[in-house]
Amino acid sequence: MKVAKRRQAMLDAVLSGITSIEALCQHFTISEATARRDLGALSDQGLLVRTYGGAAAHIGHREPELTLEQRRTRQGDVKARLADCALGCVEDNDTVLLDGGTTTAALAARLNERRGLHVVTNNMAALPCLTQLPEGHTTVLGGDLRASSMTVYGPLAHAALARLTVDRLFLSADGVTELGLCEASPEQAWLKEAMIARAAEVYIMADATKLGRASQQHWTAFPPHWTLITDATDARIDRFKALGATVLHPTA
Structure with missing residues (x-):
């Protein structure tokens, strides 16, 4: 999987609730170092917030409310x-x-x-x-x-x-x-x-x-x-x- 595509998929995963490094590594079959680099890049873009052991959706990042x-x-x-x-x-x-x-x-x-x-x-x-x-x-x-x-x-x-x-x-x-x-x-x-x-x-x-x-x-x-x-x-x-x-x- 190309880096850009993987990082978009990782952002989607974090928004859906897969937020720990361990869970993301297992989900994408990647190393911890790769997961940390991807999360760091997404954080630098303001798309999520890095947390201890993982990430969370960016505070204030709102999704449309479901019917x-x-x-x-x-x-x-x-x-x-x-x-x-x-x-x-x-x-x-x-x-x-x-x-x-x-x-x-x-x-x-x-x-x-x-x-x-x-x-x-x-x-x-x-x-x-x-x-x-x-x-x-x-x-x-x-x-x-x-x-x-x-x-x-x-x-x-x-x-x-x-x-x-x-x-x-x-x-x-x-x-x-x-x-x-x-x-x-x-x-x-x-x-x-x-x-x-x-x-x-x-x-x-x-x-x-x-x-x-x-x-x-x-x-x-x-x-x-x-x-x-x-x-x-x-x-x-x-x-x-x-x-x-x-x-x-x-x-x-």
Whole structure:
């Protein structure tokens, strides 16, 4: 593979979440020295940021936001596996807070397998799955509708959260890096922060393509202790463990 073509492919790989030197060497069957030279060249062009042991997408490098339908079909089988893993963390009679997103909506579709749940959500796309919770009920956070993601946000959502506490919070994000959770708007990032403050346990559901992805510019910091539910098994996991994460993997 010619150098220019390989470096473009490497940039695409970093943007898709393959961010460690080890993973890039394995992906492209190249030496560590070659990978470092390529990353250095891409960094010099301002296309990515070098990190300890790898690289990350350039902060402020934004990608077009996917439509809700595009999100639904992307990594659908993986999202179903992540939802199955997340369901194992939910017990009967829990109060569960579901963030927006198609991955959390996949979990919503499984919650009728538990009894007595109180589900709180800003995820309008998940509501059809929450109409028949056995012995349970659903609270919808008020606010302004964000049609591109079918979520609600804003002062009314924050006011409702201020009067609630939950046992378990399940979050999604456009990207998950050492900086925290990456989102397209400040309102989304702020609401996630408020959700974290009201939860006893925080779970972040992110498939392997989301890890290391910094496609947007608004951020929510991780809490001191949290759980990452992901199908990724490479060296990126160690960096999140160092940031307080317990990591859960779905079964194959």
